[in-house]
Amino acid sequence: MNDNLRYISLQYIKGTNYEEIRCFKYDVIKEILEDEGNFREVSIDTLRDLEDAIDDDNICYIGESFLNDLVNYYNFKDIKSKIKKAKAIIEDNKKTIKKDASDENKAQKKKKRLDIIIALKELVDVLERLKTNSNIGEQLLKGIDIKEREGMRDKGTKKIREEEVAEAIAEAAVKKYKKVKVLLEIYDNKMQLDGINDINKSVFRNNLDDMMKYITQQITYAIDTNTGDDYSAIKKFIVDGIKQILNNNAGTKYNLISLLLTLRKLILYENEQDSLKGKVELDNADNLLVLLKTYTKICDRNIGKFDRLFKQNDIVDIDEAFMIESYATFLNKLNKLKRNLESKDKGKLERALTKSLDKLFNLYGINDYEKLINTDSTANNDAQNYIKKLIDDY
Structure with missing residues (x-):
């Protein structure tokens, strides 16, 4: 060195x-x-x-x-x-x-979302053309039995008859709904459009306002409490709301369209976020x-x-x-x-030091160390004299 x-x-x-x-x-x-x-x-x-x-x-x-x-x-x-x-x-x-x-799985998941996004848009487009508004679930869940006909157009006027147009739109709505239903289930088995909570169904009965208020509250709660980039809970509440509308006699196509568009926006956002996440x-x-x-x-x-x-x-x-x-x-x-000592309360430090001194003196059987400091003659045993000498030397 x-x-x-x-x-x-x-x-x-x-x-x-x-x-x-x-x-x-x-x-x-x-x-x-x-x-x-x-x-x-x-x-x-x-x-x-x-x-x-x-x-x-x-x-x-x-x-x-x-x-x-x-x-x-x-x-x-x-x-x-x-x-x-x-x-x-x-x-x-x-x-x-x-x-x-x-990753191939990620690409497949993205494609499934895109299929749902497109299918939801197609369903909404058809629903907007439906003439009837109320009891939308009756139309979509049961469907309308339309037989194949040759006379979709009047041979003389070449105009589509109004009632046949309505039937064709209704049939298309049923088909689009079924497609959406299948795609949702393939993507996530929690987003099934079958069944509904019987308790909620009986509570709301035909009261559409209360039902929509309840659905809105549920979705809002899911959004407010959502953390991270998992939107499963929000999607579940939207799908539950769709089921409520379909099973309520007062459910309208406009209520349904509103939730379908909400679901579409969320899945679209989810897809975009997934793409952006890596970037x-x-x-x-x-x-x-x-x-x-x-x-x-x-x-x-x-x-x-x-x-x-x-x-x-x-x-x-x-x-x-x-x-x-x-x-x-x-x-x-x-x-x-x-730094810690400098930031502490001085009074607290003094108390801590006093307690430390008390413990030190008590080891030698001295309960009143002030007697030593003041050279009290009563403090004269060996231990006390030892401490007294330490103080004097100091």
Whole structure:
């Protein structure tokens, strides 16, 4: 070991040629980087938290204090190593995202959603052309038996007879409804249009206003309580509402159209979000990698400055000589303890110290240590004399 390591240059400690450097909030960035979950599924929150980890509120210096330089030197090295691990996790995560984006199952699921979206639009278009409005469930659930005819057009006038048009539209509505029903069940077995809660059916009977109010409340509640990107609960309440309308004698085609369009919008939104999810995650990952690259440059630049400064002051093999990691970790904890003590209530600290003294004196059978301080002659047993001597020597 270099003999110069036994001494720290007086010029180093007393020097005034300090240099301002860019620092991190070490405790903050350390906590973020040590949580691997932050980088396995990168969110905009992680990016923002890391952006805030730069300490722009406090000025950092290099060369001001040897002890501070030791701590900061270790901190920058520690941050750099943790950044390296985080970047590796992000790169692996990017590969997973790209693989998921091209996954065959995901493509099939997207196609199923598109089929439902198209089918719902076709059903709504037909329903809007229906002449009858009330008791929509009776028409769609039972259907209308229309026989094949040759005379769809009047040979003389070439005009479609009005009643036959109405029947054709009704038949088309039934077919479109059945198609939607099948597609929903294929996509998600929870979205079945068969059956209805008998209790709700009997409660509402023919009261359409109360029923629609109830349906709206249920859907609104599902939307308000939804978290994340799973919309299953919302879709279930919409489908339940559709079943309510179909099973209520007062149910109208306009009520049904309203819910069908709501369901269509939600599935369309779900499909768009699913497509965007991979892109957003990749963008977040790329932005985070750019930020971490910048932070690595800051670490490299500052570590280089420390190395040059230590060399100028004949301090070499700094890591080995000062067991820097253990020492810096200890000083970090000491500084944290100091900050905690400074932020505590003074009265509380005084009470804690008094209790500690009480415990110390009680070990020696002394219940009133003030007698010792005031040199009370009654305090004269061996233990008391021992404590008294400690106080006098102090």
